């Protein structure tokens with residue numbers, strides 16, 4: 001290929017990724033280890049979207065934090081463009097992969113204008129001069145549908161949907177190839193949810209982005225994803241192409257998610273996972 005750049009096989013690859021939390025001993029309880037994420041392997045080719053679904057507490061956010069370099073894994077590797085991520089180089093990582101979280105309000109500094117918020121990553125990374133940074137903010141704001149007048153306002157003056165557009169603009173300003181979207185629409189009204197999902201779809205087409213899209217709701221991911229991975233108690237119990245999962249799910253947990261009859265407690269009809277207890281006695 002001209003210029004020597006070769007398309008990687010996978011934009012994002014997780015190899016046997018695990019994270020254990022040691023929980024303190026109680027008066028009558030022995031110390032235990034919680035396997036919050038247990039031997040997860042996933043691969044996303046460039047330009048594709050993988051939907052990671054599972055109920056609250058199954059380990060989705062812990063997995064996202066490891067992928068973003070915010071939490072070191074207990075075991076396993078995260079690869080971006082076929083290379084293991086370097087946790088000591090956070091700046092380089094930030095230019096490859098960015099998060100979009102559920103609640104944009106808590107991640108937007110209330111004392112900064114929208115322009116300052118979107119521009120900050122460029123300043124931190126020393127990208128361009130002041131004039132080119134302002135132009136980049138204007139361009140990315142246009143792309144995510146933020147009117148220019150909002151750039152002079154503060155997060156508290158914006159609607160939930162507008163704030164999520166700000167978070168998306170800030171995530172994209174360094175031109176990362178991968179976005180980790182962790183429940184990006186759960187905090188929004190239903191009508192606004194659809195707008196943000198459509199925006200993410202358009203951005204994927206326009207910029208060739210790769211997404212890991214995390215949700216507890218299979219319905220939300222249906223129109224967005226190429227592949228689906230289903231997570232249950234720290235493990236991936238089923239993964240495959242979207243149509244295979246939505247029309248021919250094999251695992252009873254996936255079937256339960258699809259029929260919206262999920263009962264989170266064990267012993268209420270959901271299968272126990274053999275040899276994969278999320279809990280272990282601390283050694």
Ligand SMILES: Nc1ncnc2c1ncn2[C@@H]1O[C@H](COP(=O)(O)OP(=O)(O)OP(=O)(O)O)[C@@H](O)[C@H]1O
Pocket residue numbers: 021034036054055056057058059060061062063216
């Ligand atoms: N720092 C921590 N110390 C101990 N346990 C933790 C820690 N962080 C997460 N956990 C536990 O790990 C498990 C997975 O949590 P996680 O937040 O990843 O789940 P989740 O699927 O993202 O849930 P939600 O959708 O509610 O955010 C939970 O049982 C949680 O209590």
